[in-house]
Amino acid sequence: MLKKMRVIIVEDRELARDELKHLLSLHPDMEVVGAFEDTASAQKIIEAKAEQIDGVFLDIDIHSEGECAGLNLAYRKDRLYLPKKPWIVFTTGFKEHALEAHLVGPYGYLVKPLDDTKLTQVLDRIRREITKNQPQLSSRIEIKHKSVSRGETFWCTKYINPKEILYIQSNNNGNTVRVQLINGDVLDGVNRALKDWQVPGFMRIHKSHLVNLEHVNGHKPDAIKHECHNVTFHGSTVELAIGGNYLEDLRKALNKIG
Structure with missing residues (x-):
């Protein structure tokens, strides 16, 4: 059919x-x-x-x-x-x-x-x-990223379960991203713009940040920037800025998933 x-x-x-x-x-x-x-x-x-x-x-x-x-x-x-x-x-x-x-x-x-x-x-x-983009039998996604060893740059491919991703951050050129994993590894130079990531359970909280809500445990005021907030994660000291237009939607999302 x-x-x-x-x-x-x-x-x-x-x-x-x-x-x-x-x-x-x-x-x-x-x-x-x-x-x-x-x-x-x-x-x-x-x-x-x-x-x-x-x-x-x-x-x-x-x-x-x-x-x-x-x-x-x-x-x-x-x-x-x-x-x-x-x-x-x-x-x-x-x-x-x-x-x-x-x-x-x-x-x-x-x-x-x-x-x-x-x-x-x-x-x-x-x-x-x-x-x-059809999901494979495995729930893992293919990520091609740059790696540097002994001064040489080469491309690697990893297959990652989305649950392993903490956040995705746009690089300055806007055309590539860095993927931060919950184990601390960073997959950088991924040739896929932030706007092209459509992963269930992820949410955009800033023009440059996409977070995995499963690992978000809250948000708090920025210690330096007045009236700005940062998102916080379970078991991590990492904080990411929340864009002013995204804070209310983030609150609603966190309340919805409990």
């Missing part, structure tokens, strides 16, 4: 919603389970039924809310603690939004007017990514 991907549409114009529904209906593996004209309604369903939603087709410019309302929803989604985070495909009539939208890490970007050729290209990419 064909496995369907369950998606929702966020678009303030009824004609545009109906058009996208029709185009998606041409693809047997797509099922539209909701369509919304505002981001607040969409966020409620994403929070309540995250495990039942695979993807979101999100209009960037919601006229009643502002020209970047869709982007703001995407940023909020990244800050939420969700058992499964849906992928995002942006739709817009403005090409100039493409660069900023790319920073959110969408699976695709559709410039209106839409047609099946454009949609098919994006859906094919999503299918490839999903196939590539």
Whole structure:
């Protein structure tokens, strides 16, 4: 039986919603389970039924809310603690939004007017990514990282259970990350941007930090920076800064998991 991907549409114009529904209906593996004209309604369903939603087709410019309302929803989604985070495909009539939208890490970007050729290209990419990221029989993930020995740099590959990861931190160039393991090992130079890590149980707490909530035991005020907070971990002296816009969502997530 064909496995369907369950998606929702966020678009303030009824004609545009109906058009996208029709185009998606041409693809047997797509099922539209909701369509919304505002981001607040969409966020409620994403929070309540995250495990039942695979993807979101999100209009960037919601006229009643502002020209970047869709982007703001995407940023909020990244800050939420969700058992499964849906992928995002942006739709817009403005090409100039493409660069900023790319920073959110969408699976695709559709410039209106839409047609099946454009949609098919994006859906094919999503299918490839999903196939590539299917969990193996083992729950471990493959991480290729740089290592230095006797002054020489070479690449190593490790297979890590996500539970072994304490946090993931973006490097200064933004295109690579360092993975901190709970045993103290650091896998650096991993060629995968922070926005591309979609690991269940992990949460973004800063533009540069993604933490494994299983190992987080709380947060506290920063000793030096006024009105700033740091996250703390079980059995570790490591502290990471929490971005100002992420603190409340982190509190909610920690209360939810107990």
